[in-house]
Amino acid sequence: MFSRFCFALTLSLLSGLVQAQAPARPAVQTVAAQDSRRVLVVFGDSISAGYGLRPGQSYPDVLQRRLDGEKLPWRVVNMGISGDTTAGGAARMATAIAQRPSMVLLELGGNDGLRGTPLAVTRANLEKMIVAFQAAGAQVVLAGMTLPPNYGEPYVRGFEKIYTDLAAKYKVALIPFILSDIVTKDLRYFLPDHVHPTAEGAEIISCTVLKAIKPFMSADAGN
Numbered sequence: 001m002f003s004r005f006c007f008a009l010t011l012s013l014l015s016g017l018v019q020a021q022a023p024a025r026p027a028v029q030t031v032a033a034q035d036s037r038r039v040l041v042v043f044g045d046s047i048s049a050g051y052g053l054r055p056g057q058s059y060p061d062v063l064q065r066r067l068d069g070e071k072l073p074w075r076v077v078n079m080g081i082s083g084d085t086t087a088g089g090a091a092r093m094a095t096a097i098a099q100r101p102s103m104v105l106l107e108l109g110g111n112d113g114l115r116g117t118p119l120a121v122t123r124a125n126l127e128k129m130i131v132a133f134q135a136a137g138a139q140v141v142l143a144g145m146t147l148p149p150n151y152g153e154p155y156v157r158g159f160e161k162i163y164t165d166l167a168a169k170y171k172v173a174l175i176p177f178i179l180s181d182i183v184t185k186d187l188r189y190f191l192p193d194h195v196h197p198t199a200e201g202a203e204i205i206s207c208t209v210l211k212a213i214k215p216f217m218s219a220d221a222g223n
Contacts, residue, residue: 040104049081093129
């Protein structure tokens with residue numbers, strides 16, 4: 001499905017993801033009451049929060065511009081928090097549900113893996129969020145992650161399997177590895193930390209995400 005060799009090039013330095021801190025940002029974006037667009041909540045960690053990028057450069061920001069350009073009536077609410085775990089996500093998901101999302105891009109779990117969180121705990125937290133978001137009427141798109149090979153093949157395989165298993169069980173769309181389209185030998189789409197995407201990398205990730213979510217959108221989706 002995707003190259004483990006390429007994974008190793010990018011992810012061998014992922015230990016910095018846990019410590020990364022994003023600039024302060026509001027937990028919830030406000031919007032005029034008359035905005036009738038459907039809501040897409042991006043619920044993630046520093047990859048979604050736009051760590052190291054200027055305002056407007058994160059992939060959710062670029063995604064909003066792409067949706068606008070295609071005249072798809074959706075509003076992206078970026079609820080990415082740097083360093084967040086699935087436990088943190090499960091604790092704050094009520095705030096996301098309060099946005100009344102029609103769709104949720106769930107991009108969490110990477111920090112769990114890097115901390116060696118028991119796989120059963122990560123699975124249970126992700127499952128809890130999927131169930132809650134679906135119960136609230138949201139279409140869930142699950143964004144997967146992988147881990148450096150030094151975590152051991154059994155743990156890495158088990159970690160990746162969480163996403164595929166949950167996607168199959170709850171019939172949600174899956175992006176197996178959200179960074180897959182920016183992995184290159186020279187890591188040119190990553191910041192100097194070799195972990196977080198550059199602005200150009202974020203542009204590419206926005207295309208990866210749009211390809212996954214667009215089948216669930218339509219020109220009259222705001223009706």
